[in-house]
Amino acid sequence: MKISRLLIFVFLIAPYFLLAQTKEILFSIDNHPYYTDEFIRVYNKNLDLVKDDSQKDLEKYLDLFVGYKLKVEKANKLGLQNGTNYQNELKSYRNQLSKNYLNDSKVTNELVREAYDRMQQEVRASHILVLVDEGASAEDTLKAYNKIIDIKRRLDAGEDFVKVAQQFSEDPSVKENNGDLGYFSAFRMVYPFENAAYKTNVGQASKPFRTRFGYHIVKVVDKRVNRGEVSVAHIMILKQGEAAQQEKALATINDIYKKIQQGESFESLAQQFSEDKSSAPKGGVLQRFGSGQLSSEEFENVAFDLKTPNQISAPFESQFGWHIVKLIEKHPVRSYDEMKAELEDKIKRDERSLLITNSLAKKVRSKYSFTKDAKLIAKIKGTVNDEFYSQTWVVPEKAKELNGVVLTINKDKKVTGAIFLDFIASKQKSNIKTKPVSKLVDELFEKFVDEQMIAYYNDNLENEFPEFKNVMDEYRDGLLLFDLMEKEIWNRAKNDTIGLNDFFKNNIKNYQWKKRYSVDILSSTDVKVIEKAQKFLKKGKSLEYIKEQLNKDGKINVMSKSGMYEEDYDVLPQFNGLSKGVTSIVSKDKYYFVVNVTDEKPAGAKELSECKGKVISDYQQYLENHWVDELKKEFTININKEVFSKVKNQLNN
Incomplete structure (x- = not known):
């Protein structure tokens, strides 16, 4: 049967590297040399993994290893290494494996820890922006720089930050928010901005700094413990233009709230009346969110103020309309270990990744x-x-x-x-x-x-890291071996009808039924219940009738299963001399059983259709066992006995 490519052979399990002290030719196949270092490394790697002690015997292990390499040689001889799928899969695997080496782990770990530490806090900040493109001319850059320096002087002289922002900031949103960006945590702002916000004390304004948008000054208004994320559902009635319409909307949200207080379903009311078309069909459920992710701070604050699941807020107003919010679940910041992989992925997609790339570039330039x-x-x-x-x-x-x-x-x-x-x-x-x-x-x-x-x-x-080369060599051989096994063994076993039938007939002794019974098996933990079931069976009542009579008031007192089973199946050996009809009652593992035998069949040979899966599996194993013998005839193998003797001494010592 087919198995995972990585489990094709015991040589390909979990990397553990122990190189030989010397490297000599241990054996060759058609003049292709195989060396002692690989054999010793593979043997030691798998020493504690093989269950069959015979495979720890060096003579037998060498035979296994040679057989493995014979199959690889056969795959190469057939040109399987040139297959498009093989090449693509090998390339894909190498790309995945190489990521661990194309990464400055020290810098990455520092960035992950920094991001996690920052996620413990939320910062509320305002900013002033002077726009300038990343690739702007020196003249335009200097002009923008001089402007932000002049703004900084005004702030240092005591001018009000909000007034200065209203007058000089080139962020289009300043007219609406006076430069206030609300609360945010790590990864919510571009990295240089995040750095400035987290490194500036509450109540202070930062030095001017540059992002890809231009020059900024950030003032930190507050810092608080991160509230995590929250899952809620809501019902919303949109604001309308005229006063009369707004009064009607307010009356509607209040009526809905009264219905909720009367015990009506929040989800049903959301589906009927909520004017948030994206969430209404889902009972008002929104995607989970954290601070600063929604456009309404009022909404966020109400959602986070709810304490227990299913708690429902009173109606409240935001800039979009009136809402009622129901808490589904609160999600606190997870542990470092739980978030590490996720943070690494975020860093790869964030400006922080440039720090890693630049570090690696610096490393290879020096190398x-x-x-x-x-x-x-x-x-x-x-x-x-x-x-x-x-x-x-x-x-x-x-x-x-x-x-x-x-x-x-x-x-x-x-x-x-x-x-x-x-x-x-x-x-x-x-x-x-x-x-x-x-x-x-x-x-x-x-x-x-x-x-x-x-x-x-x-x-x-491969030249820089021996362990990388070893893993790639093993994976390369494993892919080839998988394709070869599929071609030479698995497909042949499934499609060779004549060979499969001959194998089945020649090995019919392995495919035998024991004596079988067609039975209904009833069980209960209550002996009185099983006695009643036995009486019903003797009267010829159906299983449905028996369950209907004995399973009442939502309580399951008796269970049943039916089928054709061999004589040693489950509880059947507990009954002496099974024959057609209703048995006596037996007990096993705190259960009581009674059986109704409706038919019996003698022991005998199985039909191929009754065990085809097992026969195919056995036939595959048969083909594989004989296949190595055929390969030994096809290829010339030379084993250096003197070198192998030294290897045995080294491993035994």
Whole structure:
């Protein structure tokens, strides 16, 4: 039968690495050498995992290992390693495995801990924004910087933050909120803004800082313990324009509240009357939320003020209308261990990820050498123009002089100018504004170097980390072996009708029925109930009738099961000399049983249709056992007995 690719062979279970002190050729298959270090590593890795002590015998283990490698050789001989599905799956697995190595774990762990610590608090802050693009010209950047510095001077001189925000902030929402952003926690704001908010004391304004939106000053109004998240349902009546309509809406929400107090279903009333069309069909249920995630602070505060599940608020007003809220569940901030994986994932999608990438880039730049062709870069600069900024620039025809080697990494990886040109083109959608074009190309080349260096590092993980190479080798062999087994064994066992029938007939002794009985088995914990059931059976009453008579007032006093069972099934051995008719009563494990035998069949051979799954499984095992013998004839195997003797001494000592 088919099994998971990773469980095909005991050699492929959970990595544990113990390398041999020496590396010699242990055996070869058609002149393909296999070395002692792999054999010793695999043996030690699986020593405590194999259940069959015979497999710990080194002679037998070597035979198993050779058989395993014979199958891999056969797979390669058939060209299975060239299959598209195989290549894609191997690539996918490598990509997943390499993520652990393309990550500065120290920086990542620091960011995860920082984010979790910040999530224990919620910050309420106001800000002033002076807009300026990330790639703005030096002139525009300086103009924005001077403006934010002037604003900071005003604040330091004692001017009111709200008034200054109303006068100078370029955040469009300032007219409505006076720069007040409400409460928020980690990951709710861009990372530089979050940093400033958490590092500034309550009542103070930060120094000017820059995000991708421009320059900011943030004033921290309050900090409080994180309230976590909450799940609620609500009923909403929308605000209307005229006073009379608003009075009608208020009267409606009050009437609904009275109905709830009278005991009517909140969910039913939400479905009938709530004017929030997205939640009404679900009984008013909203997605769980935390502070700062909704547009209404009033709504959030009422929701979080509810204390116990199913508690319902009185009607209240928000900027959108009138609401009644029902608490479903409160979700406190989870533990660090519970959130660690989720926070790592958030960090990968957040601006924080740049810190990790930059750290890795710095690491590989110090690890590998690289050279660049300044003359070729200068020529490439000449092909890039201002169309880049409007995302209409097109890579020029690959002139021969532009397709030379622009970057060499570690003397063995050559990267052409054509690849750099394609990289430049791909960055147009990034909306980079750096000017002039020559400065833009220099900036992009540095990013290009980082990308290529990290790619080179990724390509060489097998050389850098022996454990990575070992896992990849095992997975590569495992995939091949799975495809080979499917082709040579599993599909053959299922589709070879003649071979399957012959195997079944030749091994019919393994597929025998014991004596069988067609029975109704009734059970109860009450002996008086089972006695009544026995009387009903003797009178020929049906199981339905018996249950109807004995299971009353919502209490189940008797259970039954029916079928054709072998003589040693479950409780049947408790009855002496089973025969047609109703048995006596027996007890087992605090239960009382009575059986009605309606038919019996003698012991005998099974039909293939009655045990086909088991026969196919056995036939597969038969084919596999004989298959290795066939492979030993197909390939030439040479085992170095002297080297194996040294391996045995090493492992036994």
